[in-house]
Amino acid sequence: MRKIYMDCASTTPVDKDVVKEMLPFSTEKYGNPSSLHSFGREAHDAMEKARENIAKLINADKDEIVFTSGGTESDNLAIKGIAYKMKEEITDYKGPHIITSSIEHPAVMETCKYLGLQGFKVKYLPVDKYGVVNLDNLKKSISRGTFLITVMHANNEIGTIQNIEEIGKIAKEHNIVFHSDAVQSVGKIPVDVKKTKIDLLSISSHKIYGPKGVGALYIRKGVKLEPMIHGGGHEKGIRSGTENIPNIVGFGKACELAKKRLNEDAEHLTILRDKLIKNVLNIEESYLNGHPTLRLPNNAHLRFTAVEGESLILSLDEKGIAASTGSACSSKKLLPSHVLLAIGLNEIEAHGSLRITLGRGNTENEVKYVIDVLPGIIRNLREMSPLWKKPLEIEKWKKEMKK
Numbered sequence: 001m002r003k004i005y006m007d008c009a010s011t012t013p014v015d016k017d018v019v020k021e022m023l024p025f026s027t028e029k030y031g032n033p034s035s036l037h038s039f040g041r042e043a044h045d046a047m048e049k050a051r052e053n054i055a056k057l058i059n060a061d062k063d064e065i066v067f068t069s070g071g072t073e074s075d076n077l078a079i080k081g082i083a084y085k086m087k088e089e090i091t092d093y094k095g096p097h098i099i100t101s102s103i104e105h106p107a108v109m110e111t112c113k114y115l116g117l118q119g120f121k122v123k124y125l126p127v128d129k130y131g132v133v134n135l136d137n138l139k140k141s142i143s144r145g146t147f148l149i150t151v152m153h154a155n156n157e158i159g160t161i162q163n164i165e166e167i168g169k170i171a172k173e174h175n176i177v178f179h180s181d182a183v184q185s186v187g188k189i190p191v192d193v194k195k196t197k198i199d200l201l202s203i204s205s206h207k208i209y210g211p212k213g214v215g216a217l218y219i220r221k222g223v224k225l226e227p228m229i230h231g232g233g234h235e236k237g238i239r240s241g242t243e244n245i246p247n248i249v250g251f252g253k254a255c256e257l258a259k260k261r262l263n264e265d266a267e268h269l270t271i272l273r274d275k276l277i278k279n280v281l282n283i284e285e286s287y288l289n290g291h292p293t294l295r296l297p298n299n300a301h302l303r304f305t306a307v308e309g310e311s312l313i314l315s316l317d318e319k320g321i322a323a324s325t326g327s328a329c330s331s332k333k334l335l336p337s338h339v340l341l342a343i344g345l346n347e348i349e350a351h352g353s354l355r356i357t358l359g360r361g362n363t364e365n366e367v368k369y370v371i372d373v374l375p376g377i378i379r380n381l382r383e384m385s386p387l388w389k390k391p392l393e394i395e396k397w398k399k400e401m402k403k
């Protein structure tokens, strides 16, 4: 059977050139970058080259990049690292205060909740029906104790892009540290930490055709963090532990390719995404979740009345198509997504959602195949659904009443 992968917000295949670059660092060039001998120097040089490539992708300086085990660790290090550093400095009687949004990835959300249990005050900003944070609301939420604003760049479920340039300006005007989880946006849309007033930025390798288990945190020069992992003082003491050289090398190569291909990939993905959305919306009672234009080039998040998301995913899987109901992290819990509830959907609507996230390997033909098979699947599922029959019966009953 034909197999089509359209779940690139969950993870991406590792690029062949990335694998080629990584392999020797397990078999021949296996030195520890802290060692003084030639094996160590070779590993060290490769790590620094990777650091340079990651920095270039976001217009940072090389020494502002710290390697981590991925996006989750970067988010934890950024938020807890600044919180523990700043705690003693906040003298406001209301206590230290963090502002975040109500649609963050669990790596941010759960970290903020954890800090909430430790005495930090956390404001979870609501979003509009498209998933956009209201900037006036953000300004009004700032208090004397606010030391951190953490708002994601692009949402991992609905793909909505936030105005991080303006959020950065607001943070700067109030002398507040600004962190952004850019795991879904880096490598897909331009990110420039110099132009945007970002102090801390989380990146993950496996979302951009690099290996899993490696990521980075951009830390603007002068921003001080409390380390989360103590040990031998690697990564300038911010993140101890022998660096994962093969993965770091792969991550660096993935960033180099992403920078080269940014415009070409975005153009290709936007064409496929728009074709997919336009055609799928021809299905009766189907809707687009997220912003119509301020959205990631690879994200199509759709909703179908009276269709249950998990059944839809399994039916697509039977046709060889891999997609998702929402975020990979929460889809196994069968709880309605907090993002979909935050944009105002009810629980039934939230459960009828489908996330298709395209990758650079997807083709027009594959998109056409999805467009061809989806209406039949939706029709079958609706035929089995009591929710589908009910509104039709109500409509019939309304017509009867009018007679």
Ligand SMILES: Cc1ncc(COP(=O)(O)O)c(C=O)c1O
Pocket: 009, 010, 069, 070, 071, 072, 073, 075, 105, 107, 152, 154, 155, 156, 181, 182, 183, 184, 204, 205, 206, 213, 214, 215
């Ligand atoms: C927005 C966002 N932040 C953080 C993460 C976590 O990244 P990682 O899987 O590298 O830990 C993800 C992964 O899905 C994500 O989409």
